Amino acid sequence: MKRVKLDISYDGTNYHGWQIQPKEITVESVINQALSQLCQEEIKVIGASRTDAGVHALGNVAVFDTESQIPAEKFAPALNARLPWDIRVQSSRLVPDDFHPRHCDSIKTYEYHILNRKIAIPSKRFYTYHFHWNVDMEAMREGAKYIIGEHDFKSFCSAKTQVTETVRTIYSLDLRKEGDEIILRIRGNGFLYNMVRIITGTLLQVGTGYYKPEQIKEMLELKNRQSAGACAPPMGLFLVGIEYPDLPSVEDMEIQMPQ
Amino acid sequence: MKRVKLDISYDGTNYHGWQIQPKEITVESVINQALSQLCQEEIKVIGASRTDAGVHALGNVAVFDTESQIPAEKFAPALNARLPWDIRVQSSRLVPDDFHPRHCDSIKTYEYHILNRKIAIPSKRFYTYHFHWNVDMEAMREGAKYIIGEHDFKSFCSAKTQVTETVRTIYSLDLRKEGDEIILRIRGNGFLYNMVRIITGTLLQVGTGYYKPEQIKEMLELKNRQSAGACAPPMGLFLVGIEYPDLPSVEDMEIQMPQ
Numbered sequence: 001m002k003r004v005k006l007d008i009s010y011d012g013t014n015y016h017g018w019q020i021q022p023k024e025i026t027v028e029s030v031i032n033q034a035l036s037q038l039c040q041e042e043i044k045v046i047g048a049s050r051t052d053a054g055v056h057a058l059g060n061v062a063v064f065d066t067e068s069q070i071p072a073e074k075f076a077p078a079l080n081a082r083l084p085w086d087i088r089v090q091s092s093r094l095v096p097d098d099f100h101p102r103h104c105d106s107i108k109t110y111e112y113h114i115l116n117r118k119i120a121i122p123s124k125r126f127y128t129y130h131f132h133w134n135v136d137m138e139a140m141r142e143g144a145k146y147i148i149g150e151h152d153f154k155s156f157c158s159a160k161t162q163v164t165e166t167v168r169t170i171y172s173l174d175l176r177k178e179g180d181e182i183i184l185r186i187r188g189n190g191f192l193y194n195m196v197r198i199i200t201g202t203l204l205q206v207g208t209g210y211y212k213p214e215q216i217k218e219m220l221e222l223k224n225r226q227s228a229g230a231c232a233p234p235m236g237l238f239l240v241g242i243e244y245p246d247l248p249s250v251e252d253m254e255i256q257m258p259q
Numbered sequence: 260m261k262r263v264k265l266d267i268s269y270d271g272t273n274y275h276g277w278q279i280q281p282k283e284i285t286v287e288s289v290i291n292q293a294l295s296q297l298c299q300e301e302i303k304v305i306g307a308s309r310t311d312a313g314v315h316a317l318g319n320v321a322v323f324d325t326e327s328q329i330p331a332e333k334f335a336p337a338l339n340a341r342l343p344w345d346i347r348v349q350s351s352r353l354v355p356d357d358f359h360p361r362h363c364d365s366i367k368t369y370e371y372h373i374l375n376r377k378i379a380i381p382s383k384r385f386y387t388y389h390f391h392w393n394v395d396m397e398a399m400r401e402g403a404k405y406i407i408g409e410h411d412f413k414s415f416c417s418a419k420t421q422v423t424e425t426v427r428t429i430y431s432l433d434l435r436k437e438g439d440e441i442i443l444r445i446r447g448n449g450f451l452y453n454m455v456r457i458i459t460g461t462l463l464q465v466g467t468g469y470y471k472p473e474q475i476k477e478m479l480e481l482k483n484r485q486s487a488g489a490c491a492p493p494m495g496l497f498l499v500g501i502e503y504p505d506l507p508s509v510e511d512m513e514i515q516m517p518q
Contacts, residue, residue: 009378009380009381009382010381011381011382011384056381056382058380076378080378085379085381085384086381086384087381088378088379088380088381089378090378091378119268119335119339119347119348119349119350120344120347121268121317121347122268122269122270122315122344122345122346122347123268123270123315123385123386123497125270125344125345126382127382238382
């Protein structure tokens with residue numbers, strides 16, 4: 001038995017999110033099916049992030065256990081030959097048997113892409129949120145400062161969540177402009193249900209002047225979803241990647257593993 | 260009667276190109292239908308560029324004549340309310356009755372987007388050409404220099420063309436890198452059938468070392484499609500926009516027009 005980690009990118013447009021569901025096509029179900037066929041055994045992956053319907057990933061992470069003789073690093077090309085074009089495995093590697101993608105220290109990076117112009121651009125309609133109002137980037141950056149650090153993000157979490165521990169640490173939140181796109185990039189040790197989308201929606205409302213930047217501080221203190229702003233729609237959101245600082249390198253593992 | 264010019268952006272993925280066809284859905288047919296419904300008369304637009312299936316536009320141009328009382332600049336929002344999301348009219352304006360989008364001096368700008376990395380990114384699969392081989396950008400730039408200027412581009416034109424006059428002037432051809440994307444931007448007074456895609460495909464073969472940069476010069480001199488390289492696929496190509504230097508401004512026209 002070995003545990004293999006996959007770095008997976010996907011276009012979320014045609015999926016009902018990551019997590020397996022009884023009647024809908026999800027990224028997890030498609031990957032389980034391809035892996036089970038490849039390994040000739042029933043495989044169920046454990047995913048790091050349960051992205052919502054319409055949300056994209058450049059590097060979500062999943063692990064699985066297998067008795068297969070296929071070398072860990074060969075799973076990426078073997079899976080890509082079986083997966084549809086809107087899912088690509090970027091890499092695969094061996095990890096320790098006890099490595100769990102959700103119960104390990106990790107740093108997650110998300111980007112939210114906003115198309116800020118009067119009329120939408122058709123080729124970007126599934127990959128940006130078209131927001132046609134003028135926004136004050138400096139006000140958004142000022143509001144973003146209150147998000148950085150360790151806070152209770154209960155106000156920035158969908159009320160539908162089942163999680164009770166709502167303290168998270170945000171390491172950075174940058175806003176940059178590329179042509180008529182505003183890109184919000186956020187790094188943290190974890191994110192609650194809809195957290196990036198509610199932060200984005202609220203900061204856009206700071207950008208239009210509906211909220212003052214310093215109101216973000218009050219919203220955090222109130223610990224109530226009603227106090228924060230709108231939830232931005234899913235199509236602008238990309239899970240960029242997940243880093244695991246404590247994961248040993250493949251080279252170190254190969255020295256320990258029986259050959 | 261008045262003549263109205265439309266600046267149109269579209270995602271070419273789901274269309275059989277611009278030009279109207281008896282049995283296929285095309286951008287032109289969808290626009291004709293929306294305009295005819297809006298104006299309550301049969302409208303047939305004249306397009307500037309007949310883009311191929313899968314090719315995108317940020318700013319293709321079309322004109323039409325109408326008896327409608329709708330002010331010219333109101334056609335953009337009125338059409339957008341009737342068009343599918345993969346076609347957006349960026350703007351509409353009044354033009355002289357004899358303005359023809361193909362028989363006027365114009366400068367066309369195209370971009371070709373290449374995703375240059377080992378494994379594809381799913382969300383870019385309809386908007387970039389995934390080219391996984393390493394390329395030498397400097398060699399490509401050196402080859403590109405031979406394209407700039409007035410040349411007979413017969414070698415860089417699909418043999419299927421019906422055009423006999425194959426001399427065109429290229430004002431600029433720039434290659435830039437944005438992350439793992441290579442973007443080729445080309446401006447000229449006109450482009451032959453598949454010309455941008457054959458230039459791109461050939462320059463990529465210069466990038467991999469299959470051709471030497473100076474062979475572009477020979478290819479041009481041979482005036483034969485067989486002498487040039489591959490035709491890059493359609494999904495990486497965007498018609499960025501078309502400028503008409505001689506077109507009077509709307510303000511100048513309004514002074515001349517009877518109110």
